[in-house]
Amino acid sequence: xxxxxxxxxxxxxxxxxxxxxxxxxxxxxxxxxxxxxxxxxxxxxxxxxxxxxxxxxxxxxxxxxxxxxxxxxxxxxxxxxxxxxxxxxxxxxxxxxxxxxxxxxxxxxxxxxxxxxxxxxxxxxxxxxxxxxxxxxxxxxxxxxxxxxxxxxxxx
Numbered sequence: 001x002x003x004x005x006x007x008x009x010x011x012x013x014x015x016x017x018x019x020x021x022x023x024x025x026x027x028x029x030x031x032x033x034x035x036x037x038x039x040x041x042x043x044x045x046x047x048x049x050x051x052x053x054x055x056x057x058x059x060x061x062x063x064x065x066x067x068x069x070x071x072x073x074x075x076x077x078x079x080x081x082x083x084x085x086x087x088x089x090x091x092x093x094x095x096x097x098x099x100x101x102x103x104x105x106x107x108x109x110x111x112x113x114x115x116x117x118x119x120x121x122x123x124x125x126x127x128x129x130x131x132x133x134x135x136x137x138x139x140x141x142x143x144x145x146x147x148x149x150x151x152x153x154x155x156x
Contacts, residue, residue, distance in 0.1 A: 003121045081151040083144045087118035091140045105133050131155040
């Protein structure tokens with residue numbers, strides 16, 4: 001079963017009232033469980049297969065500059081962009097390339113905000129909301145879980 005089939009299976013489960021499904025194919029067993037609370041869907045762009053370079057050491061990746069913290073926006077109006085899959089979170093499309101979004105950047109539906117590597121496929125994760133990134137919740141090259149919050153966006 002390839003990543004596209006798994007993504008379609010997750011989408012199907014999210015659209016139905018099925019609580020859990022298990023599929024076994026060629027010795028591989030996959031179980032997908034639906035969460036009880038509402039889930040915000042994030043569009044996962046068509047994965048592109050690219051040679052997977054070894055992740056650069058943390059010191060080589062430019063970290064976001066630490067500046068005086070601006071006043072925290074009120075959390076009640078923030079929208080969370082969540083991971084649509086399990087994998088490794090990357091803020092850059094490749095080593096030495098610019099970071100896709102930083103705190104303070106404006107995003108709109110369809111803008112790629114990060115890359116999640118899953119099963120040697122690099123999936124572009126697109127925003128479904130319009131607003132300004134106020135917080136990045138995951139470190140670069142960190143593992144992420146399905147439905148894990150990645151970014152906070154202020155829609156105002």
